[in-house]
Amino acid sequence: MKTIVLLCIGLSGLFAIIDAQFPHHCKSPPLMEGRLMVYVTKDNLVMFDRFSYDAFERRIRLREFIHVQNQTYHEDILLLFREGVYYSISYLNSTCVKKSFKGDFRPIEIPKDAKFQAQVVIGSLSEPGAGVLANNWNGKEDNVLYSATFTEFGCLPIMVLENSEAIGDVMASYFDMVVGIEDPDTFFPPSFCESVELTESDGLDPFTAIWVKQSN
Amino acid sequence: MKTIVLLCIGLSGLFAIIDAQFPHHCKSPPLMEGRLMVYVTKDNLVMFDRFSYDAFERRIRLREFIHVQNQTYHEDILLLFREGVYYSISYLNSTCVKKSFKGDFRPIEIPKDAKFQAQVVIGSLSEPGAGVLANNWNGKEDNVLYSATFTEFGCLPIMVLENSEAIGDVMASYFDMVVGIEDPDTFFPPSFCESVELTESDGLDPFTAIWVKQSN
Secondary structure, eight states: OHHHHHHHHHTHHHHOOOOSOOOOOOOOOSEEEEEEEEEETTTTEEEEEEEEEETTTTEEEEEEEEEETTEEEEEEEEEETTTTEEEEEETTTTEEEEEEOOOEEOOSSOOTTOEEEEEEEEEBSSSTTSEEEEEEEEEEETTEEEEEEEETTTOOEEEEEEEETTTEEEEEEEEEEEESOSOGGGGSOOGGGTTOOEEOOSSOOHHHHTTEEOOO | OHHHHHHHHHTGGGTOOOOSOOOOOOOOOSEEEEEEEEEETTTTEEEEEEEEEETTTTEEEEEEEEEETTEEEEEEEEEETTTTEEEEEETTTTEEEEEEOOOEEOOSSOOTTOEEEEEEEEEBSSSTTSEEEEEEEEEEETTEEEEEEEETTTOOEEEEEEEETTTEEEEEEEEEEEESOSOGGGGSOOGGGTTOOEEOOSSOOHHHHTTEEOOO
8 A cells, every 4th residue: 555655646647747737726615524435554444434524613523334353333423623522422322422632633635735746537528427537636744645636626535545654554535525514413412422521532543543633 | 455345345335325226237338548557465566557448359558657566667568359469569679579368358347247336426516527426336256356336427437446365456446538549550569569479478467467357
C-alpha cells in the first residue's frame, strides 16, 4: 500500500497532460452525508461507515461495521469536536459511553499545500451518466504522505490514500455522497445518553482516529 | 487486501437497499481504451497502464509503467490471443520480442455467475456531473474470489478486486475510459517486428498475466 501512495504521487504525473489551466483548490461542501470504506493496513482493519458530516459545527456521526482480527463489530459514534467529547451509542441496549478526546477537527478537503497531479475520468465521458470527472492531488502534511481524489464538479471526495510512520497506510473510499444533512437530529445523542458521566479517554480508538487531526 | 475482497463480498450487502428491480448483467463495450492501475500484493507490484482493448479480434495493446522491487520499468506489449502470440516492443531501440503464450482471452465483463451486491454512487448525484452510478458484483470463478464494480450506464469497469491462492490479491482500478478505438493501427506491431522470429514463452510475465485466463 505504501508503494501505491508513493506511486500515485510519483507516477500518475507521467500520464497527465497538463496545460496552464490547472484545476483550482475547490471547496468541499460543509454539510455532507455518505458512505466510506476505510482500510488500515497496519491493523489489517476494514471499516464500512455511514457518516454525516458538519464542518460548521465540527461534528461527525458514524455508523460503522469494523472488521479486525477476524471479528466484525458494529459501532455508532457521535464525535463533537467543539466539546472534545465523543459518544459511543448502543440503541440495542440503550447504553451510552461518553468520553473526552484531544485533537482537532479534520475537515474533508483538499489540503492547502496539495499539488495538482492529474485529471481523470472515473468511468467514461463517452456517454451521458457513464463517468465522473475527478482531480488527483497529493503532498505531505505533518509527515503524512497523501494522495486525494475529489470530483471536479461538487468537490466531493472519492478516494484518499495516506501513508505515515505512526499509522501506516490508510485507504479511504467514499461513495453515495449527498450534499446536505437529511436529519439534523443525527448530531444529538439519544435521550438515554443524558445522564451518562464523562470519562477520560485513554486515546482514540482506531475507528475514530482517522477523523481526528492529532495536535502537535 | 484479502480482507477487503472478502468484506466487499460479505459486508457491502449490509448497506445495500435492494428492491426487486435488480440491475441486469450488462454487456461492456467490445472496443475500449483507457487507463488502469493494478496492484498485485504478492509481488508488491504496481502497474500504470494505458490500454486499448478489442474483444472482437481478441487483442490488447498495453503501454505500462511497472514498479516492483524499487525499480520502475516501461513496457509496450501487444497481446494477440487468436494467434497465441505477444510482442514486447521498444521504439527507443527499434527492437521487438515475439513470444508464444497459452491462455484464453479474458474479456472485461461482469462474469455470468456474478451476484449483484449493491448499487453505489461514486461521488454524488446531488448536482450534475458530480457522480457516477455504479453496480457492485461478486462471486467466485475458477477458485478466484472477485468483487467487480461497473458503471450502471455504459457498463464500463471501475474497479475489480480479486483473490486467489495462485496470484494472491489483485486490485485493478480503471479510469479515463473511452468507448471505441482512436487508432486501429495500435493492434499491429511496428515494421521492425516483421523479421523477428517467434520464441517459445516460458510463462507469462506478471504484467501480461492479469489479461489472460489460464486454461484448466
